[in-house]
Each structure stands twice: as structure tokens, then as C-alpha cells.
Amino acid sequence: MYAQMVETGLSTVRTADDMAADERAFQARIDEGVKIEAKDWMPDAYRKTLIRQISQHAHSEIVGQLPEGNWVTRAPTLKRKSILLAKIQDEAGHGLYLYSAAETLGVSRDELLAALHSGKAKYSSIFNYPTLSWADMGAIGWLVDGSAIINQIPLCRCSYGPYARAMIRVCKEESFHARQGYDIMMSLARGTPEQKAMAQDALNRWWWPSLMMFGPSDAESVNSAQSAQWRIKLFSNDELRQRMVDQTVPQAEYLGLTVPDPDLKFNADTGHYEFGAIDWSEFHNVLKGNGPCNRERLRTRVKAWEDGAWFREALVAHADKHAAAKAA
């Protein structure tokens, strides 16, 4: 997902026997559905895991602007351009809500950004794929933001108050993203044969990376089990991925497009779609930094940060000057 394979630093799930009184009381509050707030006592591993998860999520929102930024100047109409700009601005906002939530756990904004820019911090695998045609703006909104919604709606109920509240704001805005994407796909699918082929090509390229976004099966993962116990992960990767496939396949059918999976079929007994094997070697390769755009994304992000340094410094100089004048 936007945060993939988050480490807890633990090799076994904590049991009541492992816990001192503080931690037992903390786990009991989570079990009762009480939100943990910034100043509450929390185990170090919970704090560190959340910092990893929330900051990875924030970095994904920020880097997620880059594939779409590629098409701002080439949007087909002024209306589409305005919509795309509004969506990209939302992504920046989502990143900012999430950085603020991470900061409540005692990490600074500068540390978070430094970790992203040095390549130490991860962001979602999905943003390392190129946006080759305008139809990709449709496919991203429909598939990628659609998947994000599936992941983020449960997180509105997660145990950490600031994260849950940030997710509520994000989810309110995210359905605009998914719908504007589907709207682009509908226009193309109803257009000329060339336009429909563009839509199909985008679906072909984004389908599998979108399924990979949810991360490998974590049924056996200690990290996921621990995160579930802490209620910062509410459904398994496979459950969320299945939900995505079940809701998206009929949407593709409505568009008259073909999901690029010869093994895809509806199982009337289970009420779910069965789908083909995912190429996890591709996923791990992208995470390792070898996706089609990893280097370009990071380079662009670092350049934007460095090019803006003089402006950030000027704002501080201005603020300092006025503060000094006021004090005098």
C-alpha cells in the first residue's frame, strides 16, 4: 500500500506475559477501542513502527505528485488541467497532514525529509512507474487512488488518534481523485478507437502494479500480526487486494476494457473474483530501487527541495527581521 512491509523490529508478537504493567494497560486500551494520543505512554516499538508507517505514507503522497506533474502542461483541455492541478495539490496536502501526524511521535519534519531525500526512507512502489500517456492520469486516479481508498478507510479507525484523524481528512478528498480518474477513462473508452486503445494500454500497464501496491501476502508475517494487535493495520494485504479486484473488475467491464489477466474469473460460490499469480520479483526489484523511475523520482524531488532553499531561507530572514523590529 502507501506504506508497504512496515517493520516493527519485533521477531514475535507481544503476548501478555511479555508485557510489563504499562504495556498491558496500553494494549487493554487499544483492545477497548480507545484512541492513543501523542502524550500518552506507548511502547517504543509502537512509536517507531508508526513513525515508519506514517512517514512512508507521507512520502508516497509527496512523490505521488511527480508522475501526475508530468501531464499538467499537456492535459487535453483547460478543465482537465485545472482538475489535475487540484488533485496534485490535494496530494501535497495529504503529505502535509501525514507529516504532522508523524511529528506528534517526536520526529522532526527535517529528519523526515532528509530520510526521503537520502533514499533511506521508502515510499510506495507504485510511483516508480512512468506515466506514458494522458490515459495514465485516468488509470492512476481509478486504480491507484481507488486502491488507496480501500486501504485508508479502515485506517480512519486505527488506534493512533492523530493518524486516524489525518486519514479521515484524506479519505474525504480521495474519492474525488478516484472519480476524476474514472471520468477520464470513460471519456477515452467512449472516444475514437485510438482513444479507447490508449485507455486499454493504460489499464494493461497499471493493473498489476496496482495489485502489487497492497504488498505480498502477509498471512504469516509477524510484523503484520503485531501491527494488527496494535490496530494500526486492520485487514491483511490479501483481504484488501481481493476487495480491490472485486470492486474494480465490474468497473472495467462497464468501460468495455479487458483486465490483462487471462486467469481472472468470477467464482459464483465464493462471490469473489479469482486472479492470476502476481510477479513478486518485479515488486521486490522496484522496492530495491530498480523500478523504471526510482532514480528519476528521487532526483526530481531532491532538485525541487534544493531549488526552493533560497526561498525558504528568505522567508526565515524576513520573519527574523520583523520579529527583531517588533522586539526593539
Add this chain to the structure above:
Amino acid sequence: MSKEWPLWEVFIRSQHGLAHKHVGSLHAPDAEMAVNNARDVYTRRNEGVSIWVVRAADIVASSPGDKGALFEPSNSKVYRHPTFFPMPEEVKNL
């Protein structure tokens, strides 16, 4: 030069005459930029008609440890709620 911008807490009053409500926080070099940034980060969809920003460092908050001393005394004063007083069916407008 690297000096992290201070953190500001943002409060927004929505359209219907309600009190300002905390919506989140952001970094900005000064109050004026904090208001500008709050406009962009927290009111992109007509969420508000007024913005307050307060330096996070200037907020004095109660601590979780004080919860008992601060809030428990009111637990025993249930008579402060109108539902403490059952009213007969036939008595109206009370």
C-alpha cells in the same frame, strides 16, 4: 543555513457560526505565512470562513497523568445532567 520552521496549530471556523475547531498543524516561518499555508492546506473546499493559527510551543495542555485529578470529580455529580430528574409523563414542556 538550516533552521526548522516553527510548528503552528490551526483552528478553523466553519460556515455555520460554530466555534473555531482544531484541524491540524503546519510549519511556517511566521504568523502571516502560517495563515497563508493554512488556507492552502486546510480550506481547499470551503471548509472555513475564519482561521486562527497559534504557535504550538505557546499552547499549554493538560497532561494524560492529570486526567484523574481533573476529570474524575465530575463523574460523581450526575445531578448536573437533566436526565438525573425523572419527570412524570403527564407533565409537559420540561
